[in-house]
Amino acid sequence: MIKIFTVCPQGLGSSLIAKINVQKALEKLGVEGEVETAGVTSITGQVFDLIVTIPEMSDSLERYKDKLVFVTNFFKRDEIADTLEKKFREMGLIE
Amino acid sequence: MLLTDLLRPNLIAVNVHVRDWQEAVREAGRLLVEDGAVEPRFVDAMIEVVKEFGPYIVLAPGFAMPHAKAEAGCIKSSLSLITLAEPVEFGNPENDPVYVVAALAAVDHGSHIEALSQLADVLANDSVVDEWAKAKSTDEILKIVEFYS
Numbered sequence: 250m251i252k253i254f255t256v257c258p259q260g261l262g263s264s265l266i267a268k269i270n271v272q273k274a275l276e277k278l279g280v281e282g283e284v285e286t287a288g289v290t291s292i293t294g295q296v297f298d299l300i301v302t303i304p305e306m307s308d309s310l311e312r313y314k315d316k317l318v319f320v321t322n323f324f325k326r327d328e329i330a331d332t333l334e335k336k337f338r339e340m341g342l343i344e
Numbered sequence: 345m346l347l348t349d350l351l352r353p354n355l356i357a358v359n360v361h362v363r364d365w366q367e368a369v370r371e372a373g374r375l376l377v378e379d380g381a382v383e384p385r386f387v388d389a390m391i392e393v394v395k396e397f398g399p400y401i402v403l404a405p406g407f408a409m410p411h412a413k414a415e416a417g418c419i420k421s422s423l424s425l426i427t428l429a430e431p432v433e434f435g436n437p438e439n440d441p442v443y444v445v446a447a448l449a450a451v452d453h454g455s456h457i458e459a460l461s462q463l464a465d466v467l468a469n470d471s472v473v474d475e476w477a478k479a480k481s482t483d484e485i486l487k488i489v490e491f492y493s
Contacts (some may be wrong), residue, residue: 258397265457266403269464275433286453288450312479321438323403324467 251275251282254295256302256310260288264305266323273300274330282340299336301329314323345421345457346362347462347489351446355424356482365399365434365442366391368409368426372447373423381459382449385477390416392448394434402436407475416451422458425485427477428441443477466492 253334255267264286277281287295289309300310301318310317320329320337337343355375361469373387388410394401402408403435426446431441446463450456468470469492479485 253418256394257400259411259413261413261450261453262409263400263459268411269457270468292441303400305347305400322359322405324407324464325467337451 251280251299252297252301252335253284254287254292254300255284256287256289256292256300256306257308258289260286260291261282263323264288267301267320267329270323270326270329271333273326274333276339277326278334278343280333280337287330298340301307301333345407345459347423347459347466347493350423350425350448350456350459351425351486351489352379353423353482353486356485357379357424357426358430358479358485360426361429362432365394365432366407366426368408368428368432368442369394369446369447372410372424372426372445374448375426376422376449376481377421379422379424381418381420381422381424383419386412386417387451389413399434399436399440402434402439402442404467404473405439406431406441406443406477407439407467408434408445410443411450414449414451417464418451420449421451421459422449423447423459425476427479427485444473457473462493 257264390410
């Protein structure tokens, strides 16, 4: 079971779209996980394995840099799935 | 709550003329204000978000979704959508220029998720932004939503 946060500055628009598409990607990849949204301030103190976010957030989330995955098109499900697949492989979650 | 509960016919306008991204956000915001969905200060807040955090709201090629926090004056969860007569640059290297702007107002973190999930389904189709941009009426915009939902 993997815990993923989708993070945008406010945690209610883009991160919600990202959450929906990350959930679809998990289904496609057959990885069990829980996805939640957070704003850049509400992520502090949370326990998680990965953050899916946008490149603009990289400075504010610098302290989590090993756990960051970036997306530029929130609606491209295939791209999001490909990016996550690569990361999951690095993490040894999938073969 | 369905997408069409958020995106009501009076919240859609096609072929809107604007000079820059701020005007585009203001026009999309104006529809929300006129509907009574948000207070006028919500529109300023949407612009401030872009100034503060950058043009991340351009979520896909040609498509921007400005939004602000509920506390910024949101009254009723709603989505307005305008198509631009001439595209504008938000400063997003990946996804500019923008020709469809959908302004999101959400009263909380939960109630609009189903509707946004439906929006994600619609926008998962590559051609949708293009089709919206070419639509000639509110009715056509809604038909495209219906087709891909």
